Amino acid sequence: MLFKNNPDRYGWISISLHWMLAAALFSLFALGVWMVELDYYSNWYHDAPFIHKSIGVLLVMLMVLRFIWVRLNPKPKPLSKNAKLNYVAGMVHGVLYVLVFALGISGYLISTAEGQGVSVFDWFNVPAWLQAFEGQADVAGEVHEWLAYGLMGLVGLHAAAALKHHFVDRDQTLKRMWHPGSDSQ
Incomplete structure (x- = not known):
């Protein structure tokens, strides 16, 4: 099995982390948009935030794991020869x-x-170490909402770029994020 990355392709661990994070991000966004409209008498009024927070903590933990994994593995070389586009792609990944980390903090x-x-799903608790300022929940809530919409916008651009690579450039960028056998050939 091709678990680790090499200069030509992503391994199963990188691919799995990428798609698990994508699924969690979309799910959290949809749940967040839905749950803020719930009223006190809804059966989901308490359960939806509990699920949202639990998945959110797990997502941040998964993102930390991915961050470490990316640092320990070679990154496949970009297929594009355009240095400016490769730089922008790197910046987008960094942002x-x-x-994601800013959303977790907020x-x-x-x-x-x-x-x-x-x-977190009654498995463990993340302690409340910080009550930083007056109106913390309201201010952090506003920031959280803006960050979530910004993240989804950037994810949309990321997905559009992947589709451009696939359909316009006709390179293997998208394919190699689906299966480790897809390399730069």
Whole structure:
């Protein structure tokens, strides 16, 4: 099995982490948009935020794991010969990391504003270490919302770039993120 990356392709671990994060991000965004419209009498009023927070903590943990994995493995060389586009692609990936971590921090600040930790599916708790400022939940909530929409916009551009590589450039960029056997040939 091709678990690790090499200069020509991504391995199964990188591919799996990428798609698990993508699925979690889309799910969290959809759940977040839906749950803020719930009223107090909805059966989901308490359950949806619990699920959202739990998945959010796991997503940040997965993102940390991916960050470490990316640092320990060679990155496949870009297929594009355009240095400016390759630079932009690298910057977009960096901003995606920053936005995910910023979303995690703002979500943590919302959830712990009243001094209670975050229970992750009742498996473990993330303690409330920081009650930083007056109106923390409201301010962090506003930031969280803006970051979420910004992240989804950037993810949309990321997906559009992958589709451009596939349909316009007709290179293997998208294919090699689906299966380790897809390399730069």
